[in-house]
Amino acid sequence: MKKIDSSQEQTRSQRLNHHCTCVTLDWSAIIRDLNNQLGDNAEGILSTSGMRQFFSNAAIFVPSSDLEQMQAIVKAIESAASLAEYQQQIMSWAPESARHNPGPVGAFMGYDFHLSEDGPRLIEINTNAGGAFLNAILTRAQLKCCSGNTQASWAKDFDEAVIAQFISEWRAQRGSGQPERIAIIDDAPEEQHLYPEFKLAQQLFIQHGIDAVILSPTDLKYESGVLYGDNQKIDLVYNRLVDFGLDAPEHAALRFAWLECGAVITPNPYTHALFADKRNLALMSDQQTLLDWGLSTENAELLKKGIPHTIQVTAHDEQSLWQQRRQWFFKPVAGHGSKGVYRGSKLTKSTFARILESDYVAQAYVPPSERVVMVDNEREMLKVDVRLYTYRGELLLAAARLYRGQATNLRTPGGGFAPLLLQQS
Numbered sequence: 420m421k422k423i424d425s426s427q428e429q430t431r432s433q434r435l436n437h438h439c440t441c442v443t444l445d446w447s448a449i450i451r452d453l454n455n456q457l458g459d460n461a462e463g464i465l466s467t468s469g470m471r472q473f474f475s476n477a478a479i480f481v482p483s484s485d486l487e488q489m490q491a492i493v494k495a496i497e498s499a500a501s502l503a504e505y506q507q508q509i510m511s512w513a514p515e516s517a518r519h520n521p522g523p524v525g526a527f528m529g530y531d532f533h534l535s536e537d538g539p540r541l542i543e544i545n546t547n548a549g550g551a552f553l554n555a556i557l558t559r560a561q562l563k564c565c566s567g568n569t570q571a572s573w574a575k576d577f578d579e580a581v582i583a584q585f586i587s588e589w590r591a592q593r594g595s596g597q598p599e600r601i602a603i604i605d606d607a608p609e610e611q612h613l614y615p616e617f618k619l620a621q622q623l624f625i626q627h628g629i630d631a632v633i634l635s636p637t638d639l640k641y642e643s644g645v646l647y648g649d650n651q652k653i654d655l656v657y658n659r660l661v662d663f664g665l666d667a668p669e670h671a672a673l674r675f676a677w678l679e680c681g682a683v684i685t686p687n688p689y690t691h692a693l694f695a696d697k698r699n700l701a702l703m704s705d706q707q708t709l710l711d712w713g714l715s716t717e718n719a720e721l722l723k724k725g726i727p728h729t730i731q732v733t734a735h736d737e738q739s740l741w742q743q744r745r746q747w748f749f750k751p752v753a754g755h756g757s758k759g760v761y762r763g764s765k766l767t768k769s770t771f772a773r774i775l776e777s778d779y780v781a782q783a784y785v786p787p788s789e790r791v792v793m794v795d796n797e798r799e800m801l802k803v804d805v806r807l808y809t810y811r812g813e814l815l816l817a818a819a820r821l822y823r824g825q826a827t828n829l830r831t832p833g834g835g836f837a838p839l840l841l842q843q844s
């Protein structure tokens with residue numbers, strides 16, 4: 420078979436993304452999968468108004484070389500984060516709670532990429548990356564299209580990998596065994612947009628012999644070194660809160676359990692500080708500093724190419740940032756869910772003034788790639804970003820999000836999560 424180079428893969432993927440309008444989602448397979456996993460709870464989940472908005476009918480064509488490059492960037496980031504001087508620097512701005520490290524490395528790391536013409540570029544890192552359970556269902560519910568591709572194979576052992584991940588987190592702190600009860604924690608969980616995947620996670624744990632409950636932090640109490648939820652002992656917390664330092668008063672029980680090792684908490688303040696604070700991207704994109712700290716030349720080069728240049732916003736740079744604002748994308752250092760982000764070309768003077776008064780980074784703008792979809796029998800081009808869900812640098816699942824607007828969302832008609840279809844070399 421004739422070998423196809425990466426540029427040919429890129430061209431073929433672009434052509435398919437811009438012209439293929441095949442509907443690959445098998446909605447009946449989604450329904451069967453949810454019924455099998457959730458039983459009596461499936462009907463309530465399926466009847467929610469936002470359920471169909473989770474999933475796009477289209478799949479994203481991606482060169483296999485791009486996926487390999489994204490995985491290499493992830494491993495380079497994990498290597499950089501292990502450097503003593505890197506850790507010393509990030510702890511200088513981390514919250515007090517992040518300076519405690521009992522061992523867990525963080526379940527469901529999420530690395531988000533834009534696929535540029537020059538290869539994948541990392542946009543941000545997330546420590547409680549949502550959507551993995553929904554994407555596992557989506558990946559299993561795909562039909563063939565004109566390209567001849569089917570769903571990617573890395574979701575095949577997803578369930579087993581997830582359970583192994585949480586047991587690994589437990590043993591990183593406790594040494595042996597496994598948790599008896601896991602609490603999936605978020606503020607007002609039943610009101611969260613991704614509540615359906617909380618139910619999927621709960622059922623997966625139960626199927627593997629681990630009791631699981633979905634709770635709000637207000638359901639927790641911490642007494643005599645033990646974390647309780649609804650008067651039952653909690654061994655491990657699958658933490659979906661966006662209070663990354665556990666600083667809010669209503670999260671006090673969880674904070675004490677974290678600081679006193681009363682429960683295993685994953686992801687946690689240490690993991691967020693190590694990877695997901697946006698200021699870290701300024702370090703990760705500084706090749707010379709990483710080399711000086713001992714990162715290998717290969718990994719430093721990967722990060723220089725793979726992470727858009729990022730700087731911390733200061734009043735000192737006000738004039739240059741404003742003049743060059745079209746080249747930048749502005750993000751709050753502790754932001755989440757695309758809140759408070761601004762593309763420089765859309766900035767007003769008043770918004771820019773607020774950015775200067777807050778904690779922000781500016782990242783060199785990398786436009787997302789696009790995918791054609793059919794919406795009400797009309798062709799529309801939607802933006803694409805790709806998320807790698809990983810654990811200890813190893814891929815659990817890869818998926819895309821299709822959206823319209825300045826930042827990703829799960830409310831765009833025709834958009835939502837989408838599987839990746841690899842174009843093999």
